Amino acid sequence: MxxxxxxxxxxxxxxxxxxxxxxxxxxxxxxxxxxxxxxxxxxxxxxxxxxxxxxxxxxxxxxxxxxxxxxxxxxxxxxxxxxxxxxxxxxxxxxxxxxxxxxxxxxxxxxxxxxxxxxxxxxxxxxxxxxxxxxxxxVQQGELNTIINAKPKEFKELLNAIIGIDKLDIASEAMKTVNKKFREKIKENVGYDDTHIEFLLRDLEKYEKEIEESKPQKDQLELKQEKLKNEVDDLRGKIETETPKIDKIKQIELRKKELLSYAKEAIREIQREINENERKIQDCEGCFEHIELRLDLESKVQKVEDAIKDTVKKIQEMTNQITSLKEKQLLASKLQLVNNKCPVCDSNVEKLNPLFQEAHLRQEILELQKQIVSKEKENDMYNQKRKEFSIKLQNARDAEATLRAHSINNKEELIKIQKDTEIKKQKIH
Ligand SMILES: Nc1ncnc2c1ncn2[C@@H]1O[C@H](COP(=O)(O)OP(=O)(O)OP(=O)(O)O)[C@@H](O)[C@H]1O
Ligand SMILES: [Mg+2]
Missing domain, CATH: 3.40.50.300 (P-loop containing nucleotide triphosphate hydrolases)
Known part of the structure; x- marks a missing residue:
């Protein structure tokens, strides 16, 4: 301005x-x-x-x-x-x-x-x-008269000359495109354009009516909302008081877990000890019976071995005797009395010394052979016994080794372990 x-x-x-x-x-x-x-x-x-x-x-x-x-x-x-x-x-x-x-x-x-x-x-x-x-x-000097007196066509041309009205025509045409584009843009942005105003107004009226009608429901919902709000506040209060308890419970549960795992570990350890003891007991239980017999068995083995030696010696002696008798028998077969005279010195002999009598020698050899058979049977019996006692003695020695391996010195110790095992089983329970 x-x-x-x-x-x-x-x-x-x-x-x-x-x-x-x-x-x-x-x-x-x-x-x-x-x-x-x-x-x-x-x-x-x-x-x-x-x-x-x-x-x-x-x-x-x-x-x-x-x-x-x-x-x-x-x-x-x-x-x-x-x-x-x-x-x-x-x-x-x-x-x-x-x-x-x-x-x-x-x-x-x-x-x-x-x-x-x-x-x-x-x-x-x-x-x-x-x-x-x-x-x-x-408006330049003199142009005003022309404007007033102009016919419509000329008037437009004049106005056009003065204010460029033809540009308005072009602008108006251009505005149609602008309007169309603007309408499309509005529709794209908001989903509607000015052609929808009427039905939008109808919808608006409808929705306003609905809003009005749903007022009681809204009031009711607001009341409900208020009530729920109070409930939420109550619950918040409860949460505030309960939260420390929950934390405490969590702590206790954690402690419980720790204790459980400790107890499980302890039980496993005791169970392991029990298993070891039970194996020990199982291994050692019968050992003492074997050990008690050891001295007796040793003496028995000794005796049997002595007897075997003795028998073998006797068999050997008798075998020797038989050999000697057989030599004599050979000799005796040559020393036959002829008309009661000695075949060597030709002197009168009533009867031959039995030591030179073939029949007697044969008899003696037979006797000795019988005795050898009997002694050999005896020897077999002793060998059998020796085997039997040796096995038992080995068992006794094995038992001793087992006890030593388990560091058990006497029956009392084993009983103590048994009792200890029982206590451990109770402990597990
Ligand atoms: N250089 C100048 N020195 C002095 N006066 C001048 C000069 N040039 C023009 N004039 C005078 O100025 C006046 C023209 O003034 P102007 O055109 O503003 O008048 P106006 O009020 O518009 O008149 P109209 O109603 O006829 O349009 C005339 O009297 C002219 O003689
Ligand atoms: Mg003038």
């Missing part, structure tokens, strides 16, 4: 200062009063453009220089644009933001080669260039 205009020796104005309020300002004046000059001052200050023939023609006749200054606001910010021209044709321009009494310069001059373009900055701030401003806001 334009807020002020100042013209100094500009066209027919020597020194004109105008302040504008909100709303519409109307200039009324005779021909040549200087109304159009104000429009020229505005466009010259902003864009350096005007309707006069030349820049120099802007300077009030009879003066050397003139200026036009425009104050305006955009988005609550205040700006000021001023341009000066002197009779040599020199132009000076300045565009600034107004903050209080200060002027913060935005651009100055139009020396494009130095990157200066005040017009460009003004266009950027107000969002319009001179051409657009002309179309949007300025």
């Amino acid at each position: 334009i807020t002020s205009i100042e013209l100094g020796d500009f066209l027919s104005h020597s020194n004109t200062k105008l302040e504008f309020e909100d709303g519409v300002t109307v200039f009324v004046g005779d021909n040549g009063a200087g109304k159009s000059s104000i429009i020229d001052a505005i466009t010259f200050a902003l864009f350096g453009q005007h309707t006069r023939k030349s820049n120099k023609g802007l300077i009030k006749r009879g003066t050397n220089q003139g200026f036009a200054k425009v104050g305006f606001s955009v988005n609550s910010k205040q700006f000021e644009a001023v341009r000066k021209i002197d009779n040599k044709g020199t132009l000076a321009a300045k565009f600034a933001e107004v903050i209080g009494d200060d002027r913060i310069e935005i651009a100055a001059g139009e020396r494009k080669q130095f990157g200066e373009s005040m017009t460009h900055e003004v266009e950027r701030v107000i969002g319009l260039d001179f051409e657009k401003l002309k179309i949007a806001s300025i």
Whole structure:
């Protein structure tokens, strides 16, 4: 919005200062009063453009220089644009933001080669260039009559020339596509577009009715919710008091587990000892009976061995005797009495010494052979006995070795182990 205009020796104005309020300002004046000059001052200050023939023609006749200054606001910010021209044709321009009494310069001059373009900055701030401003806001001198008198077609063409209405047609066409796309986008984003408004309103009404109808149910549910909330609070309280107990139980269970595993280990150990003792008892139980017989068996074995020796010796003696008797028998067969005379010395002999009698010797050999057979039987019997006693003696020695291996010295010790085993079995229970 334009807020002020100042013209100094500009066209027919020597020194004109105008302040504008909100709303519409109307200039009324005779021909040549200087109304159009104000429009020229505005466009010259902003864009350096005007309707006069030349820049120099802007300077009030009879003066050397003139200026036009425009104050305006955009988005609550205040700006000021001023341009000066002197009779040599020199132009000076300045565009600034107004903050209080200060002027913060935005651009100055139009020396494009130095990157200066005040017009460009003004266009950027107000969002319009001179051409657009002309179309949007300025009806040039004489055009108004043409507008009023124009026929519809011409009127449209004129408006088109003034404000570019054909662009509105194009825009309207373009808007159809924009509308279509916008509708599609809305539908994509929210699932509906403006064509659904009617049935959405129906649905809305329906749902509002449903909401209204379900109010009692909602109240009931709220009551229930309140009740449940209280219950939850109660339960929370309980959890708070119960949690330490649960922790304690967990600790106890852990301890129980430890104790159980300790007990199991202890039982396993005792069971192992029991098994060992039972094996010991089983191994050693019968050993003492064997051991008790050992001395007796040793003496028996000794006796039997003595007897065997004796028998063998006797058999040997008798065998020797038989050999000797057989020699005598051979001799006796040659010593036969002939008419009771000795065959050697021819002396009279009543009868022969039995030692030289063949029959007697035969008898004796037979006797001895019988005795040998009997002794051999005896010897077999002793050998049998010796075998029997030796086995028993070996058993006794094995038993002794077993006891020694188990470090058992006497029956009492074994009984003690048995009792100990019983106690251990009780202990397991
Ligand atoms: N350089 C100048 N120095 C002094 N006066 C000038 C200069 N150029 C034009 N004028 C005068 O300015 C007046 C034109 O002013 P302007 O065009 O603003 O009038 P107006 O109010 O718009 O009139 P109209 O109602 O006819 O449109 C004329 O009287 C003209 O003689
Ligand atoms: Mg005029």
